[in-house]
Amino acid sequence: DAKTTQPTSMDCAEGRAANLPCNHSTISGNEYVYWYRQIHSQGPQYIIHGLKNNETNEMASLIITEDRKSSTLILPHATLRDTAVYYCIETGGYQKVTFGTGTKLQVIP
Amino acid sequence: DAGITQSPRHKVTETGTPVTLRCHQTENHRYMYWYRQDPGHGLRLIHYSYGVKDTDKGEVSDGYSVSRSKTEDFLLTLESATSSQTSVYFCAISESVGSAYYEQYFGPGTRLTVT
Numbered sequence: 001d002a003k004t005t006q007p008t009s010m011d012c013a014e015g016r017a018a019n020l021p022c023n024h025s026t027i028s029g030n031e032y033v034y035w036y037r038q039i040h041s042q043g044p045q046y047i048i049h050g051l052k053n054n055e056t057n058e059m060a061s062l063i064i065t066e067d068r069k070s071s072t073l074i075l076p077h078a079t080l081r082d083t084a085v086y087y088c089i090e091t092g093g094y095q096k097v098t099f100g101t102g103t104k105l106q107v108i109p
Numbered sequence: 110d111a112g113i114t115q116s117p118r119h120k121v122t123e124t125g126t127p128v129t130l131r132c133h134q135t136e137n138h139r140y141m142y143w144y145r146q147d148p149g150h151g152l153r154l155i156h157y158s159y160g161v162k163d164t165d166k167g168e169v170s171d172g173y174s175v176s177r178s179k180t181e182d183f184l185l186t187l188e189s190a191t192s193s194q195t196s197v198y199f200c201a202i203s204e205s206v207g208s209a210y211y212e213q214y215f216g217p218g219t220r221l222t223v224t
Contacts, residue, residue, distance in 0.1 A: 034212065043199050043215030044152065087151070091210035098168055099144075099152035 004088045009104040012082075018075040020103050022088030025069045032091045033064060035073050036099070037084040044087065044099070047073065078107045112136050113216040115200050121222045128187040130219050132200030134180075141183035142201040142213065143167075143175060145194075152199065158183055159205070190223045197221075 005023040012018040024033060034049040048055055048062045050071070055062045061074040075082050087102040112135030122128050132141060142157040144167075154167030156175040164175050172194060174186045187194055197220050201213040 046212040098154045101151040
């Protein structure tokens with residue numbers, strides 16, 4: 001199964017950019033990178049996805065390296081409400097995806 | 110927010126009893142999923158459905174069965190609950206085009222305790 005590697009936890013000061021890395025060295029050419037987050041005990045929430053170009057939406061930016069083996073999710077101005085567990089997944093071109101343990105981001109006042 | 114509800118939201122049951130959890134969607138999405146979440150394990154896929162009466166196993170399907178008789182409902186059944194099935198269960202839905210993956214939308218979760 002496709003696997004991603006993320007740091008277990010990170011801290012970020014409120015108002016600063018949060019940069020969350022993800023390694024997906026087994027990703028193949030037609031697989032996307034997806035990011036989700038889970039705030040406290042709520043269900044995960046979709047954030048953004050990309051194939052090989054950088055992407056931006058109202059929530060975040062996604063930077064994918066040229067070799068596509070890693071990516072970085074950027075929250076440009078982190079707030080306390082961004083404290084959550086962030087999951088990076090690589091799709092198998094199919095629906096059978098499983099989430100890892102993610103990165104626990106703590107935004108500090 | 111995507112129209113996904115789960116019922117019940119909380120349940121306490123005894124070992125050996127059958128339990129059914131329900132996921133209901135109002136989005137008419139093709140794919141539906143059941144995950145469980147335990148400390149240290151993240152979200153693990155139990156079963157998913159790619160259409161009415163079409164289901165497949167995930168990575169932790171032992172001890173669970175599912176059914177989907179209508180597009181909007183996906184049921185997860187624990188035939189004989191065990192303490193190891195104490196967990197938080199999340200339902201998710203997604204649209205699809207062919208076999209491509211599209212973003213999933215998650216329900217609020219069901220907290221199940223097996224005593």
